[in-house]
Amino acid sequence: MSDATMPLEALHEEVQSPALLILEDGRIFRGTSYGAEGTTLGEAVFTTGMTGYQETLTDPSYARQLIVQTAPHIGNTGINAADNESSRIWAAGYVVRDAARRPSNWRSEGTLDEELIRQGVVGIQGVDTRAITRHLRERGAMKAGIFSGTDALRPEPELIAAVLAQPSMTGARLAEEVSVDRPYVVEPSEHGWVGEPIFTIVALDLGMKGMTPARFAERGVRMHVLPADTSFEDAQALNPDGVFISNGPGDPATADRQVAFLRSFLADGVPYFGICFGNQILGRALGFGTYKLRYGHRGMNQPVMDRTTGKVEITSQNHGFAVDAPLEGTTSAPEERFGRVFVSHISLNDQVVEGLSCLDIPAFSVQYHPEAAAGPHDAAYLFDRFIKLMDSYRGAAARTETAQNDTKGNK
Structure with missing residues (x-):
């Protein structure tokens, strides 16, 4: 029956x-x-x-x-x-x-x-x-x-x-367990883009969701998705216009390898964008600490204020750890070579750091998920912000190269 x-x-x-x-x-x-x-x-x-x-x-x-x-x-x-x-x-x-x-x-x-x-x-x-x-x-x-x-x-x-x-989540190193086994490439043409890619980025997969490369591809960006243990040298050999680090599980205090990876790119002046775990990795790369939240932020209705615009976004989140950085004003990064940084986004529920923005190097990150497939999509503009950042630094690099060539010619 x-x-x-x-x-x-x-x-x-x-x-x-x-x-x-x-x-x-x-x-x-x-x-x-x-x-x-x-x-x-x-x-x-x-x-x-x-x-x-x-x-x-x-x-x-x-x-x-x-x-x-x-x-x-x-x-x-x-x-x-x-x-x-x-x-x-x-x-x-x-x-x-x-x-x-x-x-x-x-x-x-x-x-x-x-x-x-x-x-x-x-x-x-x-x-x-x-x-x-x-x-x-x-x-x-x-x-x-x-x-x-x-x-x-x-x-x-x-x-x-x-x-x-059973072991605690504090101290858990899980990114390598959920990351891809081998590199692969997501081409813009796979997601409806017509024409050549406008930028190429490398993405460290710490547990990345499938919608993330799709959101970049829709905007004409080619993404090299790399395993969590990829070296800086191997990633640099791909000559990326930008670097991305994804979301992922575990305690960011265990991610020393990924922190060193990002510091090398920041020192080279390569534009950076991070989501979730990628926000915590940027925080640690700048010299800030991280800590475990009491019960975390998980769901699709988390209100966040973008301090650069004053707008409030309803965001999708999934994290149990956060960056310990000063909420007010601009501060010098504890890792002094990276200059000034400020908390660009905050949670309106509990004032947790939801984003970081660097003023002297091309790097920013958010703690939430602008790629959220089931929504909301208030934060989708962040992909466009990263593209503009890469474009501005490509232009600056071209102007510097032209000036150097002119100097050599005058000699």
């Missing part, structure tokens, strides 16, 4: 395996299994997006995290290959309140439940995600585990011990 003809009473009688969400402070939420059955461990975080759950799940920045979806109804539009931000689901686990029994959308190619099972992602449904979110807001993001099926029947002290034994 199909779902369409099965009596409602019979549907409710379908037996689902028990599941538990256990937090490191001992709080337990009881529900039923969703997706694959078994055990998964990670950091419990919540995201406030009301749409775009597929982009969220396939965002590499969620590696080793259990996503609590605050929107109550999940899975109603199904899944499709076009909306994936990477080649797989990176979230360690998924926590939802009301999982859709069947999708209803003309673009759907399958159900979310089936996809979670196919990729072995353990989840839980039927829990009060509002209560979980309030708990995480009060206590902070924390270690957690989802246990379903027969694993949920194990003694609770044993399950709590497993949660506590």
